[in-house]
Amino acid sequence: MQxxxxxxxxxxxxxxxxxxxxxxSTLLNxxxxxKISITSKKPQTTRNRIQGIVNRPGSQLVFIDTPxxxxxRSPLNTRIVDTALSVMGDVDVxxxxxxxxxxxxxxxxxxxxALQAQSHPVILALNKIDLIAxxxxxxxxxxxxxxxxxxxxxxxxxxxxxQVDALLQALSEVLPQGPxxxxxxxxxxxxxxxxxxxxxxxxxxRQTGQEIPYSVxxxxxxxKEDEKNADLTRIHATIHVERGSQKGILIGxxxxxxxxxxxxxxxxxxxxxxxxxxxxxxxxxEKNWSKDTRFLSKFxx
Numbered sequence: 001m002q003x004x005x006x007x008x009x010x011x012x013x014x015x016x017x018x019x020x021x022x023x024x025s026t027l028l029n030x031x032x033x034x035k036i037s038i039t040s041k042k043p044q045t046t047r048n049r050i051q052g053i054v055n056r057p058g059s060q061l062v063f064i065d066t067p068x069x070x071x072x073r074s075p076l077n078t079r080i081v082d083t084a085l086s087v088m089g090d091v092d093v094x095x096x097x098x099x100x101x102x103x104x105x106x107x108x109x110x111x112x113x114a115l116q117a118q119s120h121p122v123i124l125a126l127n128k129i130d131l132i133a134x135x136x137x138x139x140x141x142x143x144x145x146x147x148x149x150x151x152x153x154x155x156x157x158x159x160x161x162x163q164v165d166a167l168l169q170a171l172s173e174v175l176p177q178g179p180x181x182x183x184x185x186x187x188x189x190x191x192x193x194x195x196x197x198x199x200x201x202x203x204x205x206r207q208t209g210q211e212i213p214y215s216v217x218x219x220x221x222x223x224k225e226d227e228k229n230a231d232l233t234r235i236h237a238t239i240h241v242e243r244g245s246q247k248g249i250l251i252g253x254x255x256x257x258x259x260x261x262x263x264x265x266x267x268x269x270x271x272x273x274x275x276x277x278x279x280x281x282x283x284x285x286e287k288n289w290s291k292d293t294r295f296l297s298k299f300x301x
Contacts, residue, residue, distance in 0.1 A: 012092030019107030027158035
């Protein structure tokens with residue numbers, strides 16, 4: 001394993017911040033080259049600080065993905081936003097991601113205010129440039145450049161990969177010098193158990209459309225290698241909802257909806273682990289858990 005001890009090596013923690021649904025998790029997955037952060041078209045999919053690692057010649061970039069910063073109106077959302085804002089004081093560099101094709105004035109104003117209160121280098125990524133015309137992009141670059149002294153403004157497309165390497169280069173150049181924090185083969189510091197739970201939660205979002213709100217949490221109750229077959233991992237997961245009606249929607253007619261969620265999650269977990277998986281899903285009602293601080297702590301928020 002290469003130790004990255006050569007003189008001039010750069011490494012550090014980079015906090016990814018931005019409004020909801022601007023493609024932060026998609027961009028993180030693109031930079032890493034593998035999916036470690038769940039995505040969906042619904043805002044606020046990301047709740048936990050996901051740590052991903054990119055190794056480049058001469059640098060190691062350690063990313064912390066965060067939930068979208070927005071005006072919080074519930075205890076759960078308040079904790080989510082607090083998680084995102086707290087990253088700004090804990091990292092070496094900030095990567096601000098905004099949607100070049102669709103502004104979010106309220107959230108962007110919150111972020112501009114938060115930026116004024118910190119002193120870390122900030123790089124701006126204008127994402128989704130595949131969706132806008134070049135003249136609009138040039139005016140947007142000028143507009144943002146007048147707001148804050150960014151170290152760099154990089155237009156990117158997380159969807160197509162355009163300019164992502166240029167963004168990684170810009171980030172590498174502002175990292176402090178020092179040895180790598182993690183072995184070169186590491187992509188994340190999260191356990192596969194945690195990632196399995198995130199995959200199940202993502203499939204809930206993707207299979208339920210607008211029917212299930214964000215008061216959904218997933219806990220992993222069992223994660224172990226089969227006693228008789230080392231090529232098989234057994235996983236039991238519980239999907240927690242707030243109302244009985246939500247449980248019915250999740251399960252679906254004769255268990256059809258839950259079956260599709262389980263099938264999609266199982267296939268992705270198998271790709272992640274490189275082995276077969278037996279996945280058993282349960283649905284449990286925890287009344288108003290998103291407003292109960294005991295459950296928020298239990299579910300990791």
